[in-house]
Amino acid sequence: MTLTHSQQEDPVRKVVVSSIVSLDGHVAGPGGNVMALPMDAFFDEHNLERQRHADTLLLGRTTYLGLKAYWPAIAEDPTRSPAVQLDPTTAELHRETAQRNNSLRKVVVSDTLTQADTDPWTGTTTIVRRADAHDAVRRLKEEPGDDLLVFGSSTLWADLLHAGLVDELHLLVGPVVLGSGLPAYGPGPVPPLHLLDVRRRAGSDNVLLSYAVRTG
Structure with a gap:
C-alpha cells in the first residue's frame, strides 16, 4: 500500500489528535494502565465523531496492535464489547466504530512492526519508519483528503x-x-494553542477541550 489518496472536495488536510487525559496531564497511569482513565459514553461518541471526519489513522505500534486485536470482532458482533454488554443501546455506535476502524487507512509509525503483523488489516496498513515519519506526514498533509486522525499513540x-x-x-x-x-x-x-470549543455531555464528568495549534 502506498501513501496516495483519492481526490476529495476539500484540499485542506489537518492532523487532528484525539486523546483522553487526566487532570494532571497523563494519558495512562502507572505501568501504562489506560483503564485508569474514565472512558465513558462521551469518550466513545467523540471518537466516532472524529472518525467520521477522517480517512486516515496515524498510529504508533502499540495503539495499532491494540485496536487490531479488539475491533475486527466487534464489527461482526458488537455484543462482544464490554461497553455494549453494560449498555446494549450502544451496539450500533460500537458497530460503526469497528467498521470504520476496519476500513480507514492506517499509517503506523514503527521501526519493529512488519507486514506479517498487520493481518487482518494488511490491505489498509502502511508502515513508516520513525526516521521517515515527519516527511511522510508532510506529504499526506499536502494531498487532498479528510483529516489525518491520531488516536492514542501519545509518543x-x-x-x-x-x-x-x-x-x-x-x-x-x-x-x-x-x-x-x-x-x-x-x-x-508545546506550541501555543487557541481554544476552539468546550463541550460537556449530560451524564459525563469528562470535559472536551478542542484547540487549534498555532505554528510559525
Missing part, C-alpha cells in the same frame, strides 16, 4: 506536535489525578 502525537505537524488537539479531560504514569506531551515546549 507519536507528542513528536508530531513538537515538530509543528499537528493542527488540532481534542482532549477529553477526565476528573482523575493519576499522580504518575505516561505524560501526554513528552519533553520540550
Whole structure:
C-alpha cells in the first residue's frame, strides 16, 4: 500500500489528535494502565465523531496492535464489547466504530512492526519508519483528503506536535489525578494553542477541550 489518496472536495488536510487525559496531564497511569482513565459514553461518541471526519489513522505500534486485536470482532458482533454488554443501546455506535476502524487507512509509525503483523488489516496498513515519519506526514498533509486522525499513540502525537505537524488537539479531560504514569506531551515546549470549543455531555464528568495549534 502506498501513501496516495483519492481526490476529495476539500484540499485542506489537518492532523487532528484525539486523546483522553487526566487532570494532571497523563494519558495512562502507572505501568501504562489506560483503564485508569474514565472512558465513558462521551469518550466513545467523540471518537466516532472524529472518525467520521477522517480517512486516515496515524498510529504508533502499540495503539495499532491494540485496536487490531479488539475491533475486527466487534464489527461482526458488537455484543462482544464490554461497553455494549453494560449498555446494549450502544451496539450500533460500537458497530460503526469497528467498521470504520476496519476500513480507514492506517499509517503506523514503527521501526519493529512488519507486514506479517498487520493481518487482518494488511490491505489498509502502511508502515513508516520513525526516521521517515515527519516527511511522510508532510506529504499526506499536502494531498487532498479528510483529516489525518491520531488516536492514542501519545509518543507519536507528542513528536508530531513538537515538530509543528499537528493542527488540532481534542482532549477529553477526565476528573482523575493519576499522580504518575505516561505524560501526554513528552519533553520540550508545546506550541501555543487557541481554544476552539468546550463541550460537556449530560451524564459525563469528562470535559472536551478542542484547540487549534498555532505554528510559525
